Amino acid sequence: MTDLNALPTAAVLGATGCVGREVCAALGRAGYDVLAVARGPRPDLAPHAFHALDVAAADPAALAALLTTARVEVVVNATGGWVSTEEAMHHAHVQLVDRLLAATALMPRRPRIVQVGTIHEYGFVPDGVPIDERVEPNPTTPYARTKHAGSEAVLAATRAGEADGVVLRAVNVCGPHTTRASFLGTVMAKLAEASESEGLELTIADARRDYVDVRDLADAVVRAARAPVVGQVINIGRGEAVSMRELVSLLVSASGIPPHAVRERSARVESKGGGWTQADITLAGRLLDWRPRIPLARAVADMWATDRAVRSAVHARPAD
DSSP states (O other), X not given: OOOTTOOOXXXXXXXXXXXXXXXXXXXXXXXOEEEEEESSOOGGGTTSEEEEOOGGGSOHHXXXXXXXHTTEEEEEEOOOOSOOSHHHHHIIIIIHHHHHHHHHHTSSSOOEEEEXXXXXXXXXXXXXXXXXXXXXXXXXXXXXXXXXXHHHXXXXXXXXXXXXXXXXXXXXXXXXXXXXXXXXXXXXXHHHHOOTTTOEEEEEESOEEOEEEHHHHHXXXXXXXXXXXXXXXXXXXXXXXXXXXXXXXXXXXXXXXXXXXXXXXXXXXXXXXXXXXXXXXXXXXXXXXOOOOSOHHHHHHHHHHHHHHHHHHXXXXXXX
């Protein structure tokens, strides 16, 4: 007998990552029971049910049974990220989506799938050009190609009537728990070890990119889970291209290190997204009633504060 008072359940794949943990929190606040899925748990996922699983290596029938037993109505794929080799990217970005789609096809009631993709799926665009959903994807890096392949698999299954999916193409994220493998995360790690007396030299590319707070992205995911939108690509960003020097300046300010202690060195743009990204977020406003709310200064300050709290907790932990 179905419990009519039961909360809807959402499964978040990649629940321990920067995006995944904020999506879990946002879904919980929105009234969902959350099933957090990742290869290993984290203490801050304690409020949610957790299942340890490498979805990319999972048997689709077993995954279907897990999702069916938990009465999952929404699956958010927030996996992937800063893996290093193309083989690892294919495992995380393509094979995982294939296993997920094979699993949901076996379920008696197919869940809504929200695929968190990336703005880099469009490839490089000329400086000054806002990227809207009509831009033809032309991914040129292994990261962008594999992320795009996963997004296309969700869209193709939806077109064929085999899934109920939507793809969010997100810009770079900042905010709490930003990975240290990212550019801002790397700068943050260097600032954490720097001293005013010795100073710090940073290499900063002459680039402008769109950054959004991860909590704003999580809000967009919740809205996409509920919106009557099927088979659609929707860009998520702040809708503005910010210079990397400005972002670094915000991070330096949050760290408390005097600006004069930081020496800048220019470099060529070598990244997953080229020297320019600016998302056109008009469609997100129209279809999801979504817009970014958290200013970059606050996002960067919260990123620093969260990282500092994590470092303090690690240093305070007693040795084994």
